[in-house]
Amino acid sequence: EIVLTQSPGTLSLSPGDRATLSCKTSQSVTSAYLAWYQQKPGQAPRLVIYGGTSRATGIPDRFSGSGSGTDFTLTISRLEPEDFAVYYCQQFDSSLMYTFGQGTKLEIK
Amino acid sequence: EVQLVQSGAEVKKPGESLKISCKGSGYTFTNYWIGWVRQMPGKGLEWMGIIYPGDSDTRYSPSFQGQVIISADKSISTAYLQWSSLKASDTAMYYCARRNQEVFNGMDVWGQGTTVTVSS
Numbered sequence: 001e002i003v004l005t006q007s008p009g010t011l012s013l014s015p016g017d018r019a020t021l022s023c024k025t026s027q028s029v030t031s032a033y034l035a036w037y038q039q040k041p042g043q044a045p046r047l048v049i050y051g052g053t054s055r056a057t058g059i060p061d062r063f064s065g066s067g068s069g070t071d072f073t074l075t076i077s078r079l080e081p082e083d084f085a086v087y088y089c090q091q092f093d094s095s096l097m098y099t100f101g102q103g104t105k106l107e108i109k
Numbered sequence: 110e111v112q113l114v115q116s117g118a119e120v121k122k123p124g125e126s127l128k129i130s131c132k133g134s135g136y137t138f139t140n141y142w143i144g145w146v147r148q149m150p151g152k153g154l155e156w157m158g159i160i161y162p163g164d165s166d167t168r169y170s171p172s173f174q175g176q177v178i179i180s181a182d183k184s185i186s187t188a189y190l191q192w193s194s195l196k197a198s199d200t201a202m203y204y205c206a207r208r209n210q211e212v213f214n215g216m217d218v219w220g221q222g223t224t225v226t227v228s229s
Binding site: 001032033035037039044045046047050051052054056057086088090092095096097098099100101102103 | 142144146153154155156159168170171204206212213214215216217219220221222
């Protein structure tokens with residue numbers, strides 16, 4: 001089973017800052033099957049990035065995904081107040097198994 | 110509008126059985142896999158398993174195999190998650206979500222969640 005490790009656990013930044021969230025996988029994964037989700041308190045998760053780099057419907061272009069192999073990154077170029085949330089990376093494999101990382105909490109400094 | 114609507118909150122006692130539901134609308138239910146995700150209080154997301162309503166092909170995470178049953182009734186566009194004997198450790202929020210090949214198998218539509226509380 002592939003393990004996804006996200007860092008940092010908590011990231012304290014201010015609106016207008018740049019956020020860089022990391023997701024490392026225990027073995028190489030296809031970037032096409034790497035996704036990122038945003039979850040705000042009391043809400044269901046929301047797909048942010050799919051296929052490693054593509055923004056989901058309605059996601060602003062300040063969000064970007066990158067990476068390959070075992071190292072993947074979600075970058076938010078200029079934080080808006082509504083971006084503060086918990087972010088999860090997720091990978092999918094050919095046997096229809098999904099795995100989530102443990103999450104990074106992005107909080108207002 | 111494409112949406113998944115889940116059944117309401119449940120409060121159960123240990124040992125009781127439970128079946129929660131997830132009804133799809135606004136799209137062809139039988140063409141998309143539906144997954145289930147657990148979120149224990151204050152914790153992260155855990156993927157439980159997935160079903161293809163078209164033929165009921167089902168896959169389980171090893172962590173949940175034998176612990177729950179995932180099923181679907183395509184005639185009413187509804188997927189289910191059930192337990193035969195609940196434990197206190199099953200207390201959590203449970204989400205269903207649609208897998209979409211058009212977004213590289215990401216989960217693009219989520220239900221609102223069903224809270225399950227198991228307490229004596």
